[in-house]
Amino acid sequence: MMSAMEIDKVLSMHNYAKKESFDTIDHVDKPPEKVVNTYQESEMMFQGELEKGKISTLLTPSESMCGVLDIKGNKSTDTSDDFMWYNHKLKKAVMALRLTADDKANSASNNSVPIPSVTPRESIKSGHNEVLLGAGGTTVPRREYEKLDFQRMKYTIAVRRLLNLKFTKEELATHSQTGKESPAFIGVKAENHNPVRVGDIRLHVAKKYNIDTSLVNKAITVALADARKTKKRKIEKEDTD
Amino acid sequence: MMSAMEIDKVLSMHNYAKKESFDTIDHVDKPPEKVVNTYQESEMMFQGELEKGKISTLLTPSESMCGVLDIKGNKSTDTSDDFMWYNHKLKKAVMALRLTADDKANSASNNSVPIPSVTPRESIKSGHNEVLLGAGGTTVPRREYEKLDFQRMKYTIAVRRLLNLKFTKEELATHSQTGKESPAFIGVKAENHNPVRVGDIRLHVAKKYNIDTSLVNKAITVALADARKTKKRKIEKEDTD
């Protein structure tokens, strides 16, 4: 687990002046009722706040990206519970700073509106009309996100749409959730993986539809398999030409 | 679709005297509010009545078996919607006869009790302490069925328990839902299938847990796959001995 001092270091790296120690900032939000032990649990908490519309537009892209930056500013491949949990707390700290700043700027106007189309934050900083999907920091363009009619879509379709927003066809065709090779086809080359973005999509859809993540996982697996087949067919067709 | 006269023929075959025409008997139950077009829908209706506890113990094994007997008394492999729908109506007719007979025997005693452990019918005829799972006529021993704590079990476990009640390990290891070979392993011999009993288990669990049949299907697939692996491992171990 990262220390409060180290977190402050990252905060300053992202051009956020240290106002208070991490622990104090953390208390801007009500302390959680029960102890959160895993990244999954923290994600659910975070997601709950996101659903309320408080969070979705508060982070800039660089802030969101801090979820995949380590203490040295490098892109991190650490997906351990400790690191994810640290990221969660870090982002809560950043958002707390944002909220207090916004509160001073425009005192008590336009609150309790669920996911306003334009927030003060967006009106000040342009170019980041993004919707945050989860604690991993994954964002999608707001315009694209609002096109999605979650009420009418099956969750499997929502999964595919979000995957298409965050990954190229090539990425979808060459990546898998685990990076492991199929147990049924040993010797087939294993692929890379992209746990943070896929993880955010997984939890976002699971929360949206109030279904188990295992269901979403199956949908992701099928979607990725179809992407691979599509690419394979295309290559085979080009070879015959 | 089978005619009322033909249904009467089957009824008499099962030693039930014709009391009324089928149409009249059918009106003992309230007519369905909406038209039922498929076997799946009729199954759901039937299952609803079963859940209320009215039906579960009213059929003898031979009555249940009539679900897989055709007009000539032979075991039928017909799983078409028409045939299943006919079976459904036939069973409702049988049950209506039973109910009216029981009503006369013990007038208005012990009604609205959900799934009584012993019914008048059972006290008269011994040897058929069976619970009917679905319109396909699949039954399991009541004693075994009542051991299952559906509240605590995951639906996947319920699927496995019911499969184990209705099939031997050998059957589970050598059968599949569709009888088709795996698309990923062409050339591997295809297996037989047993649609009626598996169908009843599928719908029973889906209704019990109020989940989609596709979920139950996945659970069945995994259970059968595990059964095959277990057998395979055993054979491999015997070969090395």
Added chain:
DNA sequence: GTTCCAATTGGAC
């Protein structure tokens, strides 16, 4: 020993 999981496949729709 039992249960669950994801990657792969061809085909159905």
Added chain:
DNA sequence: GGTCCAATTGGAA
């Protein structure tokens, strides 16, 4: 073309 499905596999839990 896009989407969904079941059979198979080895290993994880």
